[in-house]
Each structure stands twice: as C-alpha cells, then as structure tokens.
Amino acid sequence: MSKTYARIIGTGSYLPEKVMTNHELEQIVDTTDAWIQERTGIRERRIAAEGQTTADLAEQAARIALKEAGVAPEEVDLLILGTTTPDIVFPSTACLLQHRLGCGDCAAFDVNAACSGFIYGLSIANQYIQAGTAKTVLVIGAETLSRMLDWNDRSTCVLFGDGAGAVVLRADQTPGILSTHIHANGAYADLLGADVGVSRGFKENEKNAGLRVHMRGNEVFKVAVRTLGRIVDETLKANDMTQSQIDWLIPHQANLRIIQATAKKLSMPMERVIVTVDKHGNTSAASVPLALDEAVRGGSVKPGEHLLLEAFGGGFTWGSALVRY
Ligand code: ACO
Numbered sequence: 001m002s003k004t005y006a007r008i009i010g011t012g013s014y015l016p017e018k019v020m021t022n023h024e025l026e027q028i029v030d031t032t033d034a035w036i037q038e039r040t041g042i043r044e045r046r047i048a049a050e051g052q053t054t055a056d057l058a059e060q061a062a063r064i065a066l067k068e069a070g071v072a073p074e075e076v077d078l079l080i081l082g083t084t085t086p087d088i089v090f091p092s093t094a095c096l097l098q099h100r101l102g103c104g105d106c107a108a109f110d111v112n113a114a115c116s117g118f119i120y121g122l123s124i125a126n127q128y129i130q131a132g133t134a135k136t137v138l139v140i141g142a143e144t145l146s147r148m149l150d151w152n153d154r155s156t157c158v159l160f161g162d163g164a165g166a167v168v169l170r171a172d173q174t175p176g177i178l179s180t181h182i183h184a185n186g187a188y189a190d191l192l193g194a195d196v197g198v199s200r201g202f203k204e205n206e207k208n209a210g211l212r213v214h215m216r217g218n219e220v221f222k223v224a225v226r227t228l229g230r231i232v233d234e235t236l237k238a239n240d241m242t243q244s245q246i247d248w249l250i251p252h253q254a255n256l257r258i259i260q261a262t263a264k265k266l267s268m269p270m271e272r273v274i275v276t277v278d279k280h281g282n283t284s285a286a287s288v289p290l291a292l293d294e295a296v297r298g299g300s301v302k303p304g305e306h307l308l309l310e311a312f313g314g315g316f317t318w319g320s321a322l323v324r325y
Helices: 022-026 033-040 054-069 093-101 114-131 186-191 217-238 256-265 284-297
Strands: 005-014 018-021 044-047 078-082 107-111 136-144 162-172 177-184 248-251 306-313 317-324
Touching: 005 054, 005 114, 005 177, 005 284, 018 022, 022 033, 033 256, 044 162, 054 093, 054 136, 054 162, 054 284, 078 093, 078 114, 093 107, 093 136, 107 114, 114 136, 114 162, 114 177, 114 284, 114 306, 114 317, 136 284, 162 284, 177 217, 186 217, 217 256, 217 306, 217 317, 248 256, 248 284, 284 306
Parallel strands: 078 107, 078 136, 248 306
Antiparallel strands: 005 162, 018 044, 136 162, 177 317, 306 317
16 A cells, blocks of 8 residues: 655745834844844744734634645644644634634644644644544644743843744645654753743742743753754654755744754755744744745745755754655
8 A cells, every 4th residue: 555645735824914123122122133133133023913812823824724725624634733822721722723714523732842833733743644544634833922022031022923824734645744753852941931821820929930931042042053953864864865855944933043053964055945034033833834835935945845844942842844845
C-alpha cells in the first residue's frame, strides 16, 4: 500500500488593522526605533482592537485558508489551534472557532506550546493523516499576546505583536509533509513565561508577577540559536537531505539575528529566507503560518519546492517540519 502524506492545500492569514510602530513605542517606554531595529529587526507590529480576541483573528485566517483550499467547513475532520492566549479558560478557543466556522462535530483542541504551537499542531495533524484517522485537517496559529504584555517593560513589550495564520491539510499519495520534529525542555521555564494561571491564581503576589510576559532575553537568545541549529541537522538527517536541497527557510519570527544565525547554519542566502518579523514582530504561534502565507501569496514558494519550517518558544519548546510544497 502506498504511503499517505499530509499535503498543504490552502493557506490563510489575518492581521489586526492597528499598526504600532517603534516610534509609537518611544512614547510609551524608554526605547528607540534604532535600538529595536538593530537588536531585533522589528519596525512595526499589529495590535488587536479592543474586544478583538484570538478566536476573531483565527476565524479570519481559517476562512481564507479554507477558501484557498476549496474546502467546505463540514469537510474538516480535525481542528487544531496553537495558542498561548486563548479567549477564555474553557471551552478551548478551538471549540469556539469550530462552532463559528460550522465544522460539524469534528475533534477540536488547543495546543499550548508558546511560539512552537503551530509546529506542534502541524506535527499532530501529520500523525493523524498518516495514520488514516483524519483526511482534512485545519491547523491554525493565533495569538493576542499584546493582552499580556507589561507595557512598562521595554525588554519585552517592543518584541511582540498579534495575528493569525492557518493551513488546510489533506491526505494525499504525493508528499506533502516529509517529516516533523518536536521537542521540549521544561528545565528552562524560568527564562521565559507568564507565571499566573487558574491553579496558581491570577493575582499578583511575591511568587508571580501578574499576567505578563517575562523573559531573560539574552539567555533565551543563546539557547534558541543553539537549539535551532540542532533541529536543522535533525531534520535534514531524518530525510537524508543536504542543506542545498532546501529551497526556503520559513522560521519563527522572534528576532532577525536568530533567523540569520539559522540561515547561516544552512548556508542559505537571506534571499531564500522568509522574513516578516520587521512588519509583524513576534506573533508567537501565529508567526510561522503568517510567514508561510505571505510567501505563498507573494509567489515566492512554488509547487514542488522544499520548505523548512522551524520554531522555538517558551517551555522551552521547539520543532520543525520539512514540507514539499
Ligand atoms: N530599548 C532600549 N534598550 C533596551 C531595550 C529596549 N527596548 N530592552 C532592553 N534594553 C537594554 C537593556 O536594559 C540592556 O541595558 P544595559 O546594558 O544597560 O543593562 C541592553 O539593552 C542590552 O540588553 P540585552 O537583553 O542584553 O539585549 P540583547 O541584545 O540580548 O537583545 C532581545 C534583547 C532582543 C530580547 C534578544 O535577547 C532576543 O531576541 N532574545 C530572544 C527572544 C526569543 O527568541 N524568544 C523566544 C520566543 S518568545 C515566546 O516563546 C513567547
């Protein structure tokens, strides 16, 4: 029997209307456009409007991806949403979205793997399709991280933005996703997180700092560069491929310098790397599908090309997917 692959048959993305530039941030915290651009590559990011939630962003991206794929919502038999910023504690944002889209009674769940949430979702979807358990899967990454930023903390608030990206996957005899690789190491939890929640309580006390992202950026940076280098090796080895066979690197958009380091590891010129961090900032789980959709829509990525998707985030979590588009 021939192997079944998960093929990307549609992509979509959505960004909130409000653009926040570095110059606007100069009015809020002690920072400069020059510092932000030099250290991160970010020029501007989008911020969700008041009342606009993660599900709202996810819905727009998902509708576009379904339309591009020519797939009706009822055909979706699994919906996975990567997010760290769910609308409410429960039901999951995936369930809220499933109902809005009219996906029938397909399984729907959120994946919280911080910035790696979309890659984790893609990996799960790939396993379901390869096992023959699902045929048509909607995978989304959507975030409203602006809601849990400390707008007095210049070391974090300048980095993040809001947005959503989605893909529709379908079972096919031609590849498809060639492999996915996901990992985590909870030993690094103190370096990056938001330390409040249901069980610990949402109130600020001496043990937590309220609902806001904290990060020891410099240390995260070093682990991210090392770890992403390793996952690139792991992915190529698993597919018996060499660096030169990768057509496009579609990385998590946290910091231009981290992206450049991974491109260097692949000996890849920056012209073959999809970069959106300048316009989007770090949109966490939304960043990879947003970049993928931009690349598809802009005509960069062509059918048959090999794409290496990778992400790194809080947890730490990290992962990759090698895709023949
Ligand atoms: N404007 C001006 N100065 C600033 C700002 C700012 N916005 N933020 C920090 N600084 C200052 C610091 O206070 C420090 O000053 P000091 O030297 O007087 O102490 C100086 O700039 C250097 O700070 P560093 O933290 O060493 O700067 P670095 O070059 O490491 O850049 C950054 C910081 C951009 C955060 C970088 O470390 C980074 O990108 N880290 C990784 C982020 C990441 O990948 N996160 C993972 C995904 S996120 C997720 O999972 C939700």
